[in-house]
Amino acid sequence: MSKTYYNSEDLKKFGNITEFQEEMGKKFFDYYGSVFEEGALTAREKSLIALAVSHAIQCPYCIDAYSSDTMEKGCTEEEMMEAVHVAGAIRGGASLVHGVQMMNKVKDLSM
Amino acid sequence: MSIAVKEKKQSLQFRGDDLANVKTQLKILNGKEVIQKELPRFQEKLKAIDIFPLKPTQVDIFQMNLGKMCNQVCAHCHVDAGPDRKEIMTKETMQVCLDILAQYDVSTIDMTGGAPEMNPNFRWFVEEASKLGKKFIDRCNLTIILANPKYHDLPHFFKEHNIEVVSSLPHYSSKKTDSQRGDGVFDKSIKALQMLNEVGYGIEGTGLPLNLVYNPSGAFLPGSQETLEKQFKHKLRKDFGIEFNNLYAITNIPISRFLEYLLQSGNYEGYMEKLVDAYNPAAAQNVMCRNTLSISWDGYIYDCDFNQMLDLKVNAKSKHIKDFDFDELSNRDIVLGQHCFGCTAGAGSSCGGEVA
Known part of the structure; x- marks a missing residue:
């Protein structure tokens, strides 16, 4: 067992997940590759979305990978931080919108 | 840590930094002093695809480094150029190059530096070389155009001699x-690009190419x-009304001041691993050393500008232009090292951008 749950070196070993289940692993990486190709969205836009999602799901591997990837695609620091704010806004909003549920309950229970 | 934190005002050489010594750089690149683990050797990669020893396809580009003097001190400069560097190509050396260029079927003259325009014989050389009717490139740092009134007319001078910028x-x-x-380099570069656009550079139909790196x-x-x-096209047009032709994406090679940055920022190992992991055999087939000769300010011959800065002269008897032997150089074994992974990563990298 490693001393920490996350080891940045493990990111390089991501491809090794096929060792235990080759077929599914291979299908996943093929799919993954297709998702990030240029399409209706540019590869650059997809990378910024991935950066935002990485923060929303708080995956340190993904944050490392997509910080580099967005930089490689020429994104500015402002663009990258705006993407993180999108994640923050959605996460914050997801909490706050439940405030309506709270308010409904409070109103139900109040005289 | 960003590059800006460590911005230097002088060259490694002026600062007396140990990295100014190419032996120190080669020791780091080839040894285990900084990276403990064993990285694959570049030449082994070429052996695997059966192109070792690497041979030229043809000698087509004659890249001349007119000197290490520059008005800028960029954090990533592989030349270790700057205002404190005094090495410049003499008129006599230029004349030998002209004689060679007149004699052989080399299609392109590629002038680089430092800031090539700071060489006092730059304009004389351009006047003479433009008579040869070859493709002519100037690697211009842009800010030189604004650095001194004597350079303000460079866009017109480039145009007059049909130089690709x-x-x-x-x-x-x-x-x-x-x-x-x-x-302040960005603002000056934008102004210089606008001056180049004003004389027609980068504008469709003018035949005056302006390419960005x-x-x-x-x-x-x-x-x-x-x-x-x-x-780049969208942003430069929208924000500054600037037009250009092509963008060349170039990988930073881990030597000289970029090596200094990598070491100081703790990124050296990670960067070398990235280069090795991104090795692309298709890019290896098309590396620029296969069609280029690089000439130093003092007339020595190299496979590329990076080998020149590491003082890795060509593997041939004719190591200097005064002994220039076209046939021998066309059949030489290209000198390789771990820094070569910089030219074969991803889509590859050359003075003309991607190669694969």
Whole structure:
């Protein structure tokens, strides 16, 4: 067992997940590759979305990978931080919108 | 840590830094002093695809480094150029180059530096070389055009001699550009690009090519050249009304001041691993040393500008232009090292951008 749950070196070993289940692993990486190709969205836009999602799901591997990837695609620091704010806004909003549920309950229970 | 934090005002040589010694650089690149683990050797990669020893395809580009003097001190400079560097090519050496160029079927003259325009014989050389009717490139840092009134007419001079201008602009944001090339460089570069546009450079139909060089402002690889070009065109047109032809995405080679940056920022190992992991055999087939000769300010011959800065002279008897032997040089074994992974990563990298 490693001393920490996350080891940045493990990111390089991501491809090794096929060792235990080759077929599914291979299908996943093929799919993954297709998702990030240029399409209706540019590869650059997809990378910024991935950066935002990485923060929303708080995956340190993904944050490392997509910080580099967005930089490689020429994104500015402002663009990258705006993407993180999108994640923050959605996460914050997801909490706050439940405030309506709270308010409904409070109103139900109040005289 | 960003490059800007460590922005230097002098060359490694002027500072007396140990990295100014190429032996120190080669020891780091080839040894285990910094990276404990064993990285694959570049030549082994070429053996695996049966192109070792690497041979030229043809000698087609004659790249001349007119000197290490420059008005900028960029954080990533592989030449270790700067205002404190005094090495410049003499008129006599230029004349030997002209004689060679007149004699052999080399299609392109590629002038680089430092700032090649700072060589006092730059204009004389251009006048003479332009008579040869070859493709003619000047690698212009842009700010030189504004550095002194005597350079303000350079756009007209370039146009008059039908020179293709290739200019570095690492980003369309001032922050990223200045972090690599020095405070205020972005604003001056924009002004210089507008001056080049004014005389027709980069404008469709003029036949005056203005190509930009993008290289990453840090320890990461360049993304897709095509995507970056689209983004640069959109932003430069929208924000500054600037037009240009092509964007060349170039990988930073881990030598000289970029090596210094990598070591100081703790990125050396990670960067070398990135280069090795991104090795692309298709790019290896098309590396620029296969069609280029690089000439130093003092007339020595190298496989490329990077080998020149590591003082790795050609593996041939004719190591100097005074002994120039075209046939021998056309059949030489190209000198390789771990820094060569910089030219074969991803889509590859050359003075003309991607190669695969």
